[in-house]
Amino acid sequence: MIECLLAVRWLENNLWYALPLIVAVSLVYAATRHEEMRPILRHSVRIGLWILGFMVAIFAVLLLISSQL
Amino acid sequence: MAKYEQTAEQPAGQQPLVLKDPPWAAFLAWLLPGLGHWYQGRKPKAALFFICIMGLFVYGLYLGGSSKLGWGRVVYYGGRDRLPFICQIGIGAPAFPALFQAMVVSSGGQPWCGGFMAPPKPDPIPSLHELAILNKELHGYWELGTVYTMVAGLLNILAVFDAAYGPVVGEDGKKDEEEDEEEDKEDAKEEPSPEPQQDGEPA
Numbered sequence: 096m097i098e099c100l101l102a103v104r105w106l107e108n109n110l111w112y113a114l115p116l117i118v119a120v121s122l123v124y125a126a127t128r129h130e131e132m133r134p135i136l137r138h139s140v141r142i143g144l145w146i147l148g149f150m151v152a153i154f155a156v157l158l159l160i161s162s163q164l
Numbered sequence: 165m166a167k168y169e170q171t172a173e174q175p176a177g178q179q180p181l182v183l184k185d186p187p188w189a190a191f192l193a194w195l196l197p198g199l200g201h202w203y204q205g206r207k208p209k210a211a212l213f214f215i216c217i218m219g220l221f222v223y224g225l226y227l228g229g230s231s232k233l234g235w236g237r238v239v240y241y242g243g244r245d246r247l248p249f250i251c252q253i254g255i256g257a258p259a260f261p262a263l264f265q266a267m268v269v270s271s272g273g274q275p276w277c278g279g280f281m282a283p284p285k286p287d288p289i290p291s292l293h294e295l296a297i298l299n300k301e302l303h304g305y306w307e308l309g310t311v312y313t314m315v316a317g318l319l320n321i322l323a324v325f326d327a328a329y330g331p332v333v334g335e336d337g338k339k340d341e342e343e344d345e346e347e348d349k350e351d352a353k354e355e356p357s358p359e360p361q362q363d364g365e366p367a
Binding site for chain 1 (some may be wrong): 174178181206208209212213216217219220223304308311312315316319322323325326330331332333
């Protein structure tokens with residue numbers, strides 16, 4: 096039961112609102128670097144993962160700081 | 165009348181890109197995401213820009229409003245009191261209703277279309293100011309809607325530059341192209357080669 100509630104809580108997390116932003120930003124940014132669709136999609140995956148990694152790093156730093164308070 | 169065209173640099177081994185009337189295309193790209201690229205015949209990119217940028221903007225309008233308070237309240241013109249509008253107007257015509265509603269309200273009229281993109285009504289009592297009510301009722305969705313619509317406007321500025329000057333080809337671009345070529349070669353290696361047919365077996 097607790098696992099189920101935790102899963103629902105995870106699905107309701109506000110961080111999901113970052114996903115459409117990451118997808119759109121990475122696609123539009125990649126489209127300004129290439130003309131063909133295939134390189135655009137490949138570049139957007141790289142940029143998207145880079146943004147996600149950056150967000151995870153910032154999240155980890157903030158989590159660490161908040162745990163020390 | 166001769167068409168005004170400009171060629172944009174492309175990575176080595178690719179034909180230079182011919183851009184049709186870049187200033188007009190840039191204006192169209194600002195007016196509606198993807199319109200400038202459509203005009204230049206770059207239809208896949210036009211579709212990509214339209215879907216991504218308008219998708220963000222419309223979702224932001226949905227988040228920043230309600231049936232009770234009016235839709236799209238996060239996009240409104242309020243002069244110096246609403247600096248996010250500087251980013252939001254980057255999307256062009258989809259943000260024009262905010263200017264129209266501000267004009268109607270400043271001339272003493274009632275906002276049209278149920279308050280769509282209308283500026284919040286001021287009130288001498290701070291808690292009754294419509295902006296305070298919007299923040300209270302929509303909670304974090306007000307901020308989320310504002311961010312979505314701002315990002316959409318800013319992304320459209322990138323699309324405007326793409327319509328005017330073509331894709332950016334710098335050192336990174338060349339590196340990306342080289343990486344893509346390497347990935348293509350790896351994909352070609354991974355694909356199994358068709359097995360030769362043996363004699364006597366039906367085709």
